[in-house]
Amino acid sequence: MWGVHAWRGGRADRAALVERLAGESGGGAARQAAFAGLDRRVRRYPWGKRLAGRLAATGxxxxxxxxxxxxxxxxxxxWVAAAAVLAPFFGPIAALLAGWTAFSFLEWRRRVRNERFIAQLPDLARVLANATQAGLALRTAVSMAAEELDAPAGEELKQVADAMAVGHSVEDALGELQQRLPSRELIVLVSTLVLSSRAGGSVVESLRNLTVTLEERKETRREIRTQMSQVTITAYAVPVIGLGSLLLLNRIMPGSLSAMTGSGIGRICVLISLGLYVVGFALIRRMSRIDV
Incomplete structure (x- = not known):
């Protein structure tokens, strides 16, 4: 695990260096221009617009x-690797799995960004409470929080501040934020701010109490995530064991997978076993999902 952590840290440092050098030399713009035509074609379709929204939510x-x-x-x-290493029958299955993995990567990045934003909500509520207590308006308090907080909270609040600067109401700007990063904690915070902007009055005490509540919820979520980590690893280990058994079988008896998938009964058995692995993965993930 230490080696994987060090390797990921090195890749992150290298990516940051390459991005900085590309920005200085204009390589980033050239890379964007290389996909400009494909990007325009993709955005013409409804699924391309939805994809753009999902990519924006991942940061x-x-x-x-x-x-x-x-x-x-x-x-x-x-497809090519599975057909060459295992058998031609596994090519389409591997292609479907690769497509699911690509979109699961987007969902994972969105969930990670959402979790980071939720972890910053107590600090956000504290900054807004301090700014409001100092007599600043809500728009000014949001702009101040966008400057003081790190990403992703700072980036999202900057979008909210920019939306309010061009004439959007507080409710509309915060509603867009809620759509980008849906969570119960954010719903409570947005509801508090919207009600205070509508009815007026002091919102400092509400934000103070909300800060304490968000801190407690953050600790509770952290404890649950730690206790359910073994179940989560098990959900991913079960399919890996199945894939490893296929590779081991083909290694011990070369050509056995091609012979097994050469008949209709063999294909049916393989599909049933793969379906059972998928059901097991889904059930384990569902049992490890606890809403707080």
């Missing part, structure tokens, strides 16, 4: 065209 710099090209390349590579 990545990927465009819909870049993600589409990467997903197509991943699906093609998985």
């Amino acid at each position: 990545t710099n990927l465009t819909p065209g870049q993600f589409t090209a990467a997903a197509i390349g991943l699906v093609t590579a998985a």
Whole structure:
């Protein structure tokens, strides 16, 4: 685990250096221009617009065209690799799995960003309470919080402040934030701010109490995540064991997978076993999901 952590840290440092150098030399713009045509074509379709929204929620710099090209390349590579290593029958299955993995990556990035934003909500409520107590308006308090907080809270609040600066109401700007990062904690915070902007009055005491509540919820979520980590790892270990058994079987008896999938009964048995692995993965993930 230490080696994986060090390797990921090195890759992150290298990516940051490459991005900085590319920004200085204009390589980033050239890379964007290379996918500009594909990006325009993808955005014409409804699914491309939805994909753009999902990419925006993840906080990545990927465009819909870049993600589409990467997903197509991943699906093609998985098909070819599975057909060459295992058997031609496993090519389409690996392609479907690769496509699911690509979109699961987006969901994972969105969930990670959402969790980071939720972890920053107590600090956000504290900054807003201090600014409101000092006599600042809510718009000014949001702009101040956008400058003081790190990403992703700072980036999201900057969008809220920019929306209010061009004439959007507090309710509309915060509603867009709630749609981008849905969570119960954010719903409570947005409701408190919207009600205070409508009815007037002091919102300092409400934000103070909300800060304490958000801190307690953050600790509770952290404890639950720690206790359910073994179940989560088990959900991913079960399919890996199944794939490893296929590779081991083909290694011990070369050509056995091709012979097994050469008949109709063999294909049916393989599909049933894969379906059972999928059901097991879904059930384990569902049992480990606890709403707080």
